Amino acid sequence: MPASLGSQPQSKAKEPVLTPKLPPHWALGPAHLAITAVWVMIFLLFSYLPLRSTDLWGHTLWGQWILEHHQLPTEDPFAPLAAGMKVVDSAWLSQIIFATVERSFGPVGLSVLFSTTVLATLLLLARSFYLQSRSSLLMMLGVALVLIVGWSRATTLRPENFAALAFAIMIWFVTGSLFSTPPSNEAREQARPRSNLLLWLALPALFCAWANLHGSYLVGLAFLGCIALGTAIDVGWRERSFGALFKSADVQRWVFLTELCLLATLINPYGLELLTYNLTFAANPNLQNIIEWQPLVVLGIGGREFALSIVLLLILWRVSRAPVSATQVLLLALFSFAALKSLRMIGWYAPVFAWVVMPHLSDLWSRWRPSSAASQAAVEPVAVAAEGEPAYQLPPGRSFHYTLICGLLIWVGFAFSPAGNLLLGGKPRTDDKLFDKQSSPLKVAEYLAKNPPQGQVFQPQHWGDWLVLRVPGIQPFMTSNIHLAPEQVVADYERIASAQPGWARVLDRYHVTTLVLDKEAQPIIVQAMKQATDWALAYEDDQAVVYVRRQPAKSQDQKPPTETSAESLPGGERPDTRGEMP
Amino acid sequence: MNATPHHAAAGRTLPVTIFVLSQVLILGVAVAAVGYRFAAPAELAVIPPLRNEPIHLDPVYDIPAVVSDEQLSETLTRLRPRLEGPDTKINHIDHALRFWDIKARFTEAGCPSGEEMRQILLNYPRFLQLYGRKGAETALLMNEPDGIRVRVNEGITTSSHVDHTVASLAEVGTPLDFPVETAAGPGTFRDLVDYVFTSFSLNQVEYEWSVMTFAMYVPPTTQWRTKEGQTIDFDMLARRVMRQEQPQGVCFGNHRLYTLVVLLRVDEQMRKAENSPILSPEVHAEVVSYLQDMTQRLVASQHVDGFWNIDWPKGEKPTSAAPTEVEGDRLSDRIIATGHAMEWWAMVPQDLADEILPPRHVLVAAGQWIVNTVEKLSDEDIPTHFTFLSHAGRALALWRGKFPYQVPLQEPGVARSEAAKDDDAPAP
Structure with missing residues (x-):
């Protein structure tokens, strides 16, 4: 850092003159200050964006699995319906990084990352x-x-x-x-x-x-x-x-x-x-x-x-x-x-x-x-000789004051960021600010963690990874790894999610015992579930609703197919359609 | 100040010939590598190696108290297959074929032999003879790029359940090289079986007969890949069959139980013959435990007269001795529930009889109920209930250690086939 800023008066030659140790190009101007401010704002903006759960938690879980098993998965370890589907884990190194950061610093570490x-x-x-x-x-x-x-x-x-x-x-x-x-x-x-x-x-x-x-x-x-x-x-x-x-x-x-x-x-x-x-x-x-x-x-x-x-x-x-x-x-x-x-x-x-x-x-x-x-x-500095020593002349408009202020700005930005909190200490962000609420529902995850569902769960695909992360042992219908799910499972997911004809029978076919629904993203099935007599409302908040199967047998629209009744199955579901693509 | 892109010399330049040759070489290696990658056979095929002759499962029990010789003969006589011209349902034919087997022959007019029935299913000219224009409009067999598809639920000239026709043909011993004639030309039964593989999804709606087809032709191979890229084996298939609650599935869930028993039988045969079981010990135990549970439910829910209805999984006995009009408790429903239960029990491996089969009185009561019910049915009712009755009739024969074609029929003028005479199943 400079001991003093700018050039000194030449009148008293004997007086010690403090000269900057930094080269002149370290002296900045107002434009640099503005640019620094923009960068600090960009950093803070991204620092305070909530963590969105598109596939972040899925990758983190996979990373944890890799670290635990010391091998790459050959199947999706968290999606039972994708058993047997071959995996080429093209993001394994990223997953390890996510898992390591999460393990060391928690979700805040991922935000900083x-x-x-x-x-x-x-x-x-x-x-x-x-x-x-x-x-x-x-x-x-x-x-x-x-x-x-x-x-x-x-x-x-x-x-x-x-x-x-x-x-x-x-x-x-x-x-x-x-x-x-x-x-x-x-x-x-x-x-x-x-x-x-x-x-x-x-x-x-x-x-x-x-x-x-x-x-x-x-x-x-x-x-x-x-x-x-x-x-x-x-x-x-x-x-x-x-x-x-x-x-x-x-x-x-x-x-x-x-x-x-x-x-x-x-x-x-x-x-x-x-x-x-x-x-x-x-x-x-x-x-x-x-x-x-x-x-x-x-x-x-x-x-x-x-x-x-x-x-x-x-x-x-x-x-x-x-x-x-x-x-x-x-x-x-x-x-x-x-x-x-x-x-x-x-x-x-x-x-x-x-x-x-x-x-x-x-x-x-x-x-x-x-x-x-x-x-x-x-901008190029001009050296002026003075009494045998090279004098220091800054370009017009440049000053180490700006350099100091820029440094201060960067420090303040860092100190106010989650990264600063992590290293310097400070009040951590609360979960509702750290996680994107839409893709990482906190309350329903908390409920399910306290009341772990047994058997197959149907849940919004965009909540799959999050629920796997927060609810140990949950069996999600679909996670972010849609590409690994068998096509039939994807088609059936769509059929249930949009309450297409025969959706309740599809729930039976997968022996779904618990439904977790996103009230905003899945209004059709949420509405349909209100009429479903075989399902009991177990939990509801402003974002999610959970239904559990009242009796693990027939669904409300089910008439078990017989060899003569197969042609007139309820809800338009015909057993001859292998794909049942919606 | 504006910076512009450089196109300055970037160092030494290779002679053109060497550069071009190097590119040709690199391109060649790349094409060869990618070609090799795509040409190399996948680790697992969608159609695994198949045995030409399907695995055959013989009857294993002979309990005369369930049905006497005379009762059996009388009952089966009433259940002979009949063709009704263009109004004959294909699902009656494939049920009748499975019931009576390929070796059955009848002298009475209108009762097709086993081989005739197989020809109707697999030979288009013969199919057309029966159905005429209706058959031409909706042929049973359709040529597809991946094999021959059996049409399902598109009218009476088509099958009623996914892969039911193929599984029935497999159960009666149709080899893969058996000739098939479709509207598009000749083929073999293998084409139909291929289509079962290439169209199968583990989570499809009806899978009972697909799994049976796999069990008949795939062993000793135990693992293959579905069209969706899913590696499956018989363990996964067994768990898939057990996944749903009862009475979900066709015929109040009984076909799922029959399929599980077939898996156990094939597993037993493969273990004994080639020391290559198709189920892991863990899943084998799961299947046995599952079937034990089903038996307990059936025992608990059997009406004192010997029948069941749709509520069999609940362990609640039917309240009315007389059939009601309540869905699931009609006479046809009782025939379905009772006939199918007796049929899957009849195929339980002998080694597991003590673990899975119910007390003898349960079997006897059910057998006698079937006999009495068939006896009371009018001639007009029998075609109506034929598909259900075919399971019940077959079950009775199996409990006497025989296939139906091996049972002497009573009506004058109807003779057993010569093949049947030479092929009586040994009563254990």
Whole structure:
């Protein structure tokens, strides 16, 4: 830290002059203060988001299972109806991380893990945007674009967060390689991309880790593939020669890098099977009814943001003088197609979109604010000699005061965050603030923990993991691992959840003894249960309702089928329909 | 300041030939690896290795007090199969085939032999002879990409329950290579069995006959994969059968019990013959315990006259000796409950008789009730109740250590088949 700030009067030469120990570029300005404040706010925002239980608890449970059994599960350990369904645990490393953090710090630890992972991801993306634009403002604009376009995927802790971090690291490496940091045109001409050795070692290592953290490493490979192909197209177009692209060192580098990264992903417990599993995962029919796997709808989740991004892109491409490279076109085509096809891909589209538009934003910025380049150059400190010692002159507008305030701001942000609470001590967040109430119902879980249900339970799929976590020994009908459930089970779940004809007989078929229902998300079955005479209301609060089977025999609409009555089964349920798909 | 992408030289460049060759090599290896991965057989097949001849289960008890020779002959005589032209229900034919077996032959006009019945089920021209245009519109057998599907619940020319027809054909010993003729051309019985495998889901509505089909053809293999990717074995199937409460399932849950007994019998046979049981000791014990519980409920709920109704699992005796019009307590319901209970008990492995079977007086009372009931039925009532009666009649024969075709019938002009004469089952 500086002993004193700024330069001292020169009148008394004998008086000791305190000179800063930090180099001048540590002196910050108002813009840095504003940026720091934004980052602190982002960190606090994500720190105080409640933990949503999409599949977080499922992964945590799996991690606990792996740590306890010292092996990867071959079947879903927590879903009895999925017995015999083969598991390829593509997120085993993330699960171990979740379980270890949860075991060491409790759920608060997971919250801290979430905010720090998101922060790290955004910081790395910001660094990439800065490398592209040389502008702090555009850097922050890029981060804002990522958050706005990808918000629907940003608020949940899941293994995908580690993958997003890996994606950001990859983009950082790629950006560093494609966009160097030349201060001048002369230097730019002589500049070399980021150290090749680092790229050749770090990227494969990153992909190796990524493949064990989450199945989305294919997204990273697709990104690299687009760069390789885009570079080849650009070289071929520029040289007007097909043969030229084979001679290009850039093309060769990106092709080999992509291949090397692909090879690195094979270092996992399943080898090549993981790759084929991930390639075919989206074809799992059970995913068709899951919103995040459905096509993006303009007026649905993430749709407006996506549409807005496309409009912005078209405008930018229209007015920007920066060249539109084949890589940009390929990346946008691939990732926007993926987002349109599957809503969950918008989380990957958002940073790609920001990365692609950044050079165009930068071009516009430099045209509209030409003075910015001069002011950038002025940031360089100027050393002034004074009495044999180098004097210290800070760039205009810079001061270590700002540095101190920025540091203080960061400290305050940390101290007020759950991470600060964890390390410095403090009043922990209460459960109702820590957990997302909608996906992690506290009261009904508490009731069930005190009154553990025996036998098969039917419960909302989105509560499955949470109830398994909080109610020891519970047998959920369906958990977040829908892809592991037999299709018939998924179809029957839908039939019960929406009280389709024959739903009560389906409950009998699975010998369901307890129903746990979400009053808001499952109003139809909740209403139907009020008329069900064979079920007794055991618990109700503002969010959930629990019914237990009054007598474990016939359901109220059941007439046991006989060999002559089979054609006229009640409720339209016909025994000849094997699938009974709703 | 605007930074633009570099396309500067990234170091040394490989000669074009080497670069292209390396890419060809890498691509070749990748294609070969992925191809190998997809071409490699799955760890478990959806259709496991099957035995051509199904496992055959013989009768094991002979208790004359349940039904005398004379009573048995009289009762079965009344239950001969009859064709009623295009109005004949397929579920009557497959029940009759299972009841009388493939070896049955009758001299009376209108009573098809076992082989004739099998031909109606498996030979489209013969099926058309019986049903005419109605049969052409709704054929029983449909060719599908995964085998031959037996139509279910689409009218009288189709089966009544999922895989019932196939299981019935299996029970009477139809080998997989038995020729089948559909509207689309020739095939074999294997095609029908294949379809049972490729369409099976552990949680499907009706599974009793699918499990029986598996038990007849799969051993000694014990594990395979369903179309849903679920690895299943006979333990899982047994637990699935036991999962639901009684009297859920077809015929007041009795077919589930029969299926469990078939699993026990096959398990016993495989253990003795090839030392390869199909059930784990744990699940075997669970099944025995489950059946013991069912027997206790049946014993507790038997009417003094010997019958049961839908309420058999509750352990409550029917209040009225005369059939009522209450659903589950009509005469047909009593025949269902009583005939099926006697049938699954009759197939209980001899080694487990002491553990599972009820006291003898329970069996005797039930047997006599069936005899008396059939005797009182009018000729018009018998076709109405035929499918239920087929189980009751078969049960009576089994309790005398015989299959029905081995029982001499009484009516003049009706002779036992020659095959039957040579094939009397030994009475233990």
